[in-house]
Amino acid sequence: MKYVDEFRDGRLIRKAAEEIRRLTKPDYHYRIMEVCGGHTHSIYRYGLKDLLPENVELVHGPGCPVCVLPMGRVDDGLMIAEQSGAILTAFGDMMRVPGSKGSPLEYKARGMDVRMVYSPLDALKIAEKNPDREVFFFAIGFETTAPSTALTLMRAKAKGVANFTVFCNHVTIIPPIRAILDSPDMRLDAFIGPGHVSTVIGCRPYAFIARDYGKPVVVSGFEPLDLLQSIVMILRQLNEGRAEVENQYGRVVPWEGNLPALRAMSEVFELRPFFEWRGLGFISQSALKLAPAYADFDAEVRFEAPGIRVTDPKAAQCGEVLKGVLKPHQCKLFGKECTPEHPIGALMVSSEGACAAHYQYTMRQSELDLLEDA
Amino acid sequence: MTDLRRYGTCTLDQDGCATCGDVGIPVRVVSLSDADEALCEDRDGRRAAVAVAFTPGVAPGDVLLVHMGVAIAHIPQDNA
Numbered sequence: 001m002k003y004v005d006e007f008r009d010g011r012l013i014r015k016a017a018e019e020i021r022r023l024t025k026p027d028y029h030y031r032i033m034e035v036c037g038g039h040t041h042s043i044y045r046y047g048l049k050d051l052l053p054e055n056v057e058l059v060h061g062p063g064c065p066v067c068v069l070p071m072g073r074v075d076d077g078l079m080i081a082e083q084s085g086a087i088l089t090a091f092g093d094m095m096r097v098p099g100s101k102g103s104p105l106e107y108k109a110r111g112m113d114v115r116m117v118y119s120p121l122d123a124l125k126i127a128e129k130n131p132d133r134e135v136f137f138f139a140i141g142f143e144t145t146a147p148s149t150a151l152t153l154m155r156a157k158a159k160g161v162a163n164f165t166v167f168c169n170h171v172t173i174i175p176p177i178r179a180i181l182d183s184p185d186m187r188l189d190a191f192i193g194p195g196h197v198s199t200v201i202g203c204r205p206y207a208f209i210a211r212d213y214g215k216p217v218v219v220s221g222f223e224p225l226d227l228l229q230s231i232v233m234i235l236r237q238l239n240e241g242r243a244e245v246e247n248q249y250g251r252v253v254p255w256e257g258n259l260p261a262l263r264a265m266s267e268v269f270e271l272r273p274f275f276e277w278r279g280l281g282f283i284s285q286s287a288l289k290l291a292p293a294y295a296d297f298d299a300e301v302r303f304e305a306p307g308i309r310v311t312d313p314k315a316a317q318c319g320e321v322l323k324g325v326l327k328p329h330q331c332k333l334f335g336k337e338c339t340p341e342h343p344i345g346a347l348m349v350s351s352e353g354a355c356a357a358h359y360q361y362t363m364r365q366s367e368l369d370l371l372e373d374a
Numbered sequence: 375m376t377d378l379r380r381y382g383t384c385t386l387d388q389d390g391c392a393t394c395g396d397v398g399i400p401v402r403v404v405s406l407s408d409a410d411e412a413l414c415e416d417r418d419g420r421r422a423a424v425a426v427a428f429t430p431g432v433a434p435g436d437v438l439l440v441h442m443g444v445a446i447a448h449i450p451q452d453n454a
């Protein structure tokens with residue numbers, strides 16, 4: 001059977017949508033959070049919302065590390081790189097992210113040596129080719145991305161590369177989910193668990209959501225049928241009064257995760273006592289920093305991070321959107337002051353932020369007209 | 375041979391917003407260059423060196439999911 005037959009076949013998709021309709025009770029409003037930005041993107045891209053009954057609501061979660069990074073951290077990274085005269089290396093996704101004095105791309109336009117890299121391993125290669133220059137890597141991402149930074153640092157240490165530092169902004173997915181669950185305005189029934197984060201961490205870390213909060217979790221793939229099947233699995237759990245962690249994405253996600261990657265992460269990183277998330281505030285043990293054995297490569301140890309704090313505009317309601325209390329278009333700034341071209345709030349920054357995806361895929365002309373008239 | 379798109383639609387050229395963590399580019403192993411690196415090919419035939427330190431036992435023909443130049447998941451040929 002060809003791939004397209006399996007996961008995009010209209011007949012199978014309609015069948016899954018019918019099953020969802022059959023499993024929903026008309027007098028209940030279901031609220032299911034997809035944690036991962038990639039799922040948010042798929043839901044909009046394939047118009048899955050239109051296939052669901054009106055009382056099944058998908059709530060977009062905090063799964064976009066670019067969106068949740070406080071502006072002050074962007075400023076810190078850019079300032080360290082500027083003051084040390086380093087070559088700043090970063091993923092393409094980081095290039096447009098605004099600090100209070102501009103994005104890495106704007107710093108590049110002002111003369112800073114900024115280079116886009118595909119992998120942190122490429123940043124290390126730049127350091128090896130430029131032994132007389134400091135090379136600074138702006139690390140960001142969830143547990144999917146942290147192993148690549150860990151591997152890079154292990155190689156840098158083994159090779160004794162002395163001119164390479166990492167500004168670590170890796171975050172972990174479980175603490176923000178817990179923060180959302182503990183939030184007094186939380187009104188969620190279940191979670192669609194992230195796909196590729198789970199290839200690394202496995203399914204076990206979600207067990208507390210089912211055990212302690214009584215909410216089903218289904219780890220899902222990214223295709224339209226994957227997501228609809230995951231919703232079917234969630235609805236079956238809810239109807240049967242079960243709360244379990246299930247794995248719809250078994251063709252990719254092993255239950256135990258990727259043990260060699262987890263071992264590398266535990267060697268290279270340790271948990272920060274707390275870390276600030278845009279829109280969610282400070283969350284304890286929600287981010288990684290370099291372990292003492294890797295202090296020589298830690299930009300925050302080698303150079304002093306200014307610890308800049310930039311307050312987001314009060315009118316931006318990113319926190320409420322992240323927690324699923326508000327829909328993107330219900331924020332006062334959405335589509336007016338805050339657009340993908342000029343993002344003000346966290347969720348408009350990257351293409352997979354909930355607001356950017358909503359803007360890109362669902363803003364119909366009539367809605368835009370209404371915003372202009374407002 | 376299973377279509378690589380069974381494991382995701384990204385290619386080495388088009389990988390969306392990688393830091394959001396949803397990106398796992400499915401590639402097939404062409405050859406092993408050394409213990410920690412493999413030459414891999416995506417569904418468009420584009421090739422790249424991929425670090426395989428976290429996917430032990432990789433063999434030519436296996437499918438890997440690649441994130442930021444590093445394989446994070448391994449689907450052996452028998453299952454691919």
